Amino acid sequence: MRVMRQALALLQVAGATMGMSTSTASVGSAPSASTPAGFSWETLPVHWFSANATAQLSDTVATEIAARHSLAIINGQGHAYWADPVGVGAEDKMIEAGQVLYRASQRLGRPRIAVLAYFNSVLDWTAYGFHRWLAADPARFLCDVHGDPVVGRLDLLNNTLHVPDFSQPAVRARWLANVVNTSRQLDGVFIDQGKYCSPFACKDRPGVYPAGKLAAWAEGHWQMLLELRTAIPSQILILNNLNTSDFPAGFDHEYEHFNGSLPQLKALQDDAMRGRLAACHSTAAYGSTVPLFLLGAGGTAYFAAPYLKGDGHAPGDPGWMEPAWDGWRSDYSRKLGAPLGVAVVKNGVMARRFASGTTVVLDTTKPDATGCVHWSDGNVTGTPRACRAPLPDWLPAIPTTPSEAKFND
Secondary structure, eight states: OOHHHHHHHHHBBBOOOOOOOOOOSSSSSSOOOOOOOOOOSSSSOBBBBESSSSOOHHHHHHHHHHHHEEEEEOOOHHHHHSSSSSTHHHHHHHHHHHHHHHHHHHHHTOOOOOOEEEEEESSSSSSHHHHHHHHHHHGGGGGGGSSSSSEEEOOOOOOEOBBOTTSHHHHHHHHHHHHHHHTSSSSEEEEEEEEOHHHHHHOOOOTTOOOOOHHHHHHHHHHHHHHHHHHSSSSEEESSOOOOOGBBTOOOOEEEEEOHHHHHHHHHHHHTTTOOOEEEESOHHHHHHHHHHHHHHOOEEEEOOOOOTTTTTTSSSSSSSOSSSSSSGGGGGOOOOOSSSSSSEEETTEEETTTTOOEEEEETTTTTOEEEEOOOOSEEEEEEHHHHSSSOOTSOOOOOGGGSSSSSO
16 A cells, blocks of 8 residues: 555646636646647537447548547447447447547548547446456455445446456456557547546445455555556546546546536646646536636647537437537537637636637626636627626737737736
8 A cells, every 4th residue: 555655646746726827827738748639729629428329430420520529539338238239349349439430530631530438447337348357257346245246336228337346456457458458449548437436436335345445445446547547658548536636647637527617617727737638528508618618728628518408409318428429519610719828817807818809708706607708700608697798808919820829918
C-alpha cells in the first residue's frame, strides 16, 4: 500500500485550489498531447458517444459522423447487445466500428476521426471477452463474507453484472491485457467508473466484505488504472466520476452528467488549466449547459447534448446512449472561432468572447442563473431571463485576424 501511495503521489497533479479565473493571460495550457487531429474551434466542438441500436455502422452513417466530429466514443455494450451476433464480441465490434469511421474520414479527405473504445473498470458487462474469463472461475469476482459474488446491477438483457476482484493480480492483468489490446487498434479508451472506489463496490454495506477486502480492492483498482496509463502512453485515456482534485497526471476527463452548475464550470476551467481533454455529456437542459461549456472550455474540450425524452427528436432510448445517429442541433453548425481568452468576471458578470464575435455571459451573483450564448449570426441560446440583459461594454474587440485574438486592457 505504501508503494501504491508513493506512485500516486508522483503522478498526482500539483497545484493550488482553483477559483473562477479573472486572468486574461491565456485560454489555458496547450492542448492535450493526445488532442484529436481534427479538433477545431471553427464551430462548437462536439463529440459523438453512442452505439447503433440495430446493427454495425454503415458507410453512410459513418460518413455523416466523421464529417461532423473529430472524436467518437463507441459504447461497447450497446453495440454488442444489439448488433448481430447479439450479446458477445464487444471488443471486435468496437474495433470494426472504428475501422468504418477511419475509412469514412479518408473518403472525406478530413483528418482521421479519433475513436475510443468504452470499457467499464468496475462492472463486468457480459458482452466483453473479459467476462468469459471471469465466469470460468467465480472466485475471480469480488465476493461477500459468504463467498457469493457481489451484484453490481443488471444489464440491458437483465443479466447480472458482478464486480471483478481487482485485489487479485491475475484479474488486474487480464483486464489490462483486454483493454490494451483493443485500444492499440484505435486511438484510446474511455474508462467508465474510473475512480479510486466506485459506489458499485464501495457503497455503505457494513459487514458484507471480509475484513480488509474492500481496501485491497480499491488499492488494486487504482493501481490497475495507473498501469493502464503507462501501458498506452501516447493514447487518449479518459476517466469519469472523479473530482478534478483527484485526477492523476496524464488522464483526460469525461463529465457523465454535465449539468451547467458553477462547480462544474470551475472543474472545466481546471481541466483547461492542466491541459486535460474534457468531454462533457450534457444531461440537463441544453440551453443551460452549452453556455457553461463555452465559458470553461480549454485547449481541447468537447460538448455533447443527446436529445432527451420530450425533445421530439429521440426515437428509442432517450437517455445515456445518443438515440439517433443524426442527433445534430442547429447551434452545432454556427460559427464560433477560437476563444479570445479565458472567461473574465467583472461586477459579478462572467463573459467570454470568441473570434467570430460569438459572446457568452453569465450572472454569477444569482445562484440559479443560467448563461446565454449570443451567436455571431444573431441567434441566441439560453433562457429569456438570462439573455435579456445587454452585453457588457468591456468585452474584447473582435479580431480581424487570428493573431489579434487577445483581451483588451
